[in-house]
Amino acid sequence: xxxxxxxxxxxxxxxxxxxxxxxxxxxxxxxxxxxxxxxxxxxxxxxxxxxxxxxxxxxxxxxxxxxxxxxxxxxxxxxxxxxxxxxxxxxxxxxxxxxxxxxxxxxxxxxx
Amino acid sequence: xxxxxxxxxxxxxxxxxxxxxxxxxxxxxxxxxxxxxxxxxxxxxxxxxxxxxxxxxxxxxxxxxxxxxxxxxxxxxxxxxxxxxxxxxxxxxxxxxxxxxxxxxxxxxxxx
Numbered sequence: 001x002x003x004x005x006x007x008x009x010x011x012x013x014x015x016x017x018x019x020x021x022x023x024x025x026x027x028x029x030x031x032x033x034x035x036x037x038x039x040x041x042x043x044x045x046x047x048x049x050x051x052x053x054x055x056x057x058x059x060x061x062x063x064x065x066x067x068x069x070x071x072x073x074x075x076x077x078x079x080x081x082x083x084x085x086x087x088x089x090x091x092x093x094x095x096x097x098x099x100x101x102x103x104x105x106x107x108x109x110x111x112x
Numbered sequence: 113x114x115x116x117x118x119x120x121x122x123x124x125x126x127x128x129x130x131x132x133x134x135x136x137x138x139x140x141x142x143x144x145x146x147x148x149x150x151x152x153x154x155x156x157x158x159x160x161x162x163x164x165x166x167x168x169x170x171x172x173x174x175x176x177x178x179x180x181x182x183x184x185x186x187x188x189x190x191x192x193x194x195x196x197x198x199x200x201x202x203x204x205x206x207x208x209x210x211x212x213x214x215x216x217x218x219x220x221x222x223x224x
Contacts, residue, residue: 043202043215097168102154
């Protein structure tokens with residue numbers, strides 16, 4: 001069974017204080033690992049897809065990396081507008097219906 | 113503007129009633145999905161459809177039903193058989209198999 005565990009559950013940062021979020025996964029053949037951002041009461045917003053170990057992607061202050069067992073989302077010099085819940089999901093190569101298996105998310109609060 | 117719309121944003125239901133949640137997309141995506149989100153838990157797949165007039169059960173389909181009569185529309189009915197329907201419901205779509213899933217804004221259902 002595919003599993004995704006995100007840590008920490010919650011993270012409080014001062015503006016400008018860089019940090020990393022962890023997404024550990026077990027999957028029978030990874031097709032892709034996805035990062036989403038979710039604001040309270042809204043739907044998840046797509047950030048990145050990573051397909052193979054060693055791959056990295058960047059968008060503004062966010063950088064996602066992938067190994068064979070985990071992915072990290074690095075937030076560099078965060079701003080208050082980066083406050084959100086960050087969701088990680090994996091898609092197995094043989095997932096019926098392209099199912100995504102999600103972790104519980106990391107709630108990030110950036111204080112000015 | 114292309115996107116996914118869900119309605120209503122908030123929905124209140126009395127016990128024993130069936131309710132239908134709307135999901136429409138104008139992205140010309142073939143695949144559509146319904147997920148349920150509960151506090152502190154990852155999103156869980158309810159139903160998915162990869163093509164018009166075809167749909168499959170996800171991990172937690174009991175108490176739910178769907179239809180896919182048009183490419184643009186994938187309504188979800190929460191029946192009285194669903195024992196714990198209070199949750200945040202998210203609709204998603206993707207261009208095709210294995211592609212990134214994009215989410216709508218969600219519908220919050222509360223059973224009174």
